[in-house]
Amino acid sequence: MLKLELKRIFSKKINVFAIGLALILAVIFSGFAVTSNRYVDENGNASTGIMATRKLTDNRRAWKGTLTEDELGKVIEQNKNAVTQPSKENAIYGTTLQPIDDIRSFIISVLTPDSEYDESVLNQITEENIQEFYDTYHKNMEKMAEEYGKTSVQKKYLEKKYNEIKLPVEYESYSSWDTMIMYVETYSIILAIIVGFICAGIFADDFQTKADAVFFSTKYGRTKAVKTKILAGVVTTVMIYCMGITLLSVICFGIMGTSGMNTPYQMYQAYSIYIMSYGQYYLLTVVCGFIASMLAAVVSMLIAAKMHTISVAVCIPFFLYCLLPFIGRALSGYTTLFNLIPTILTNVQASVKVPLIYQIGxxxxxxxxxxxxxxxxxxxxxxxxxxxxxxxxxxx
Known part of the structure; x- marks a missing residue:
């Protein structure tokens, strides 16, 4: 029965078109992703071609490894030297600043926990400051725990999380992962909408084709056949999501490479309470996207089963992941509520930056x-x- 139900789903022309569209968009998004990074060569020539990310990784390879205080001192020295070099700005960037961009951002992030990104901080660091860099990092962690922990239990929890950060930090250029996380989030919204549309039709089609009387008159029409429809919706969701994400990932990582998979996310957001590598961060984003698609599929099937029409059901995913965020911004007085809406599943990139926690008992x-x-x-x-x-x- 499951095979028959799946055959009905995947033989429907509009569904085939929707799945084809999802795969085509995966290729298009891949094109955007692999050309989104900018590389500047030693002559100051900028490029954003499909090999730009790999060139960027090679450019930063010399700094791969453990970022001890001595290594950070070299970064600060190189940054200061770049300011005084009497050559073209792009050439300076390509040979001197570009290789240390990620590390510069890390240093700034550590030294400005509650401030905006400020490059002038780098010019104010002394040799003594840099030798105490990780001590400063620890002290700022304690301040962050005090600031965001509203109770003693929350403070202890935040302190525990911050203590899980392994120092000194291990670095490898993570440009491909950083880029992919942004695109996979957007693509997961599209997949959720497409999945919701297809799954809604599983229950609405029998009413649209006037075949409901025949369906319910069969031996298993109100028992096993209904369960099979639900299972078909779940299987369809898994298949479409896995196909789309796999295609996007294979193309992008195949071209950009996987450098930086084990680089801690704290290289970008020093005080994030999500202690994970970029590889784990990408996996988290993909899993959240899958949950979003499954939720869209289930809610769409429920609406279609109750209303016997696809028209309202197909709007649910669009409302959940496209309109609800704007409503949340408009109703700023209900921040606590809107911090737990389904949109968080497709906006992991914004959520991991904020040490937002909840306490139950x-x-x-x-x-x-x-x-x-x-x-x-x-x-x-x-x-x-x-x-x-x-x-x-x-x-x-």
Missing amino acids: NCVFRQIPLVMVMYTVMAIALLPFIYKSFRRYGNK
């Missing part, structure tokens, strides 16, 4: 894991309601 949860659990449980919990709503049709 003596248990403390970070925003993203809490949202992931909430909407995974919700998606599973809604499945029986789909079953009950659809099988009751026509019963008095």
